């Protein structure tokens with residue numbers, strides 16, 4: 001007979017039932033994952049240089065993300081109007097490694113900057129959205145890059161390199 005107190009307080013049998021249910025749910029989650037992960041190249045293939053696709057949808061205007069391709073950090077910046085204008089309105093003659101912004105982004109997609117995030121001085125990893133030009137700042141010896149990833153101050157001799165990439169769609173790129 002069920003009493004008021006056993007309905008309010010779970011019995012040992014109730015607990016076992018709930019616990020078993022949780023294990024089954026976790027088990028199901030683990031069985032789905034390998035099927036999904038099989039569809040992606042494995043880690044060693046990616047490390048060896050397989051192209052990677054990146055969905056740009058979650059990157060809000062003004063944000064950056066970092067992904068890895070061939071073991072290198074790649075910064076993807078969703079530039080604001082102000083950042084794009086700053087990158088375009090620079091006198092090229094004032095740049096240590098003169099390159100127009102248009103040569104560093106894809107035509108029609110100039111809100112997206114994709115660069116290899118390795119300082120061209122001695123290889124440190126610059127920090128995004130830092131420094132006087134709202135681009136990248138390398139804390140090792142003070143190199144400052146602008147919103148186009150071009151060197152503006154400090155000892156780095158050249159701009160942050162742009163990796164090979166293409167737009168697969170308006171919201172997806174393939175790097176490599």
Ligand code: FES
Nearest residue numbers: 119121122138141
């Ligand atoms: S490694 Fe970046 S400034 Fe030296």
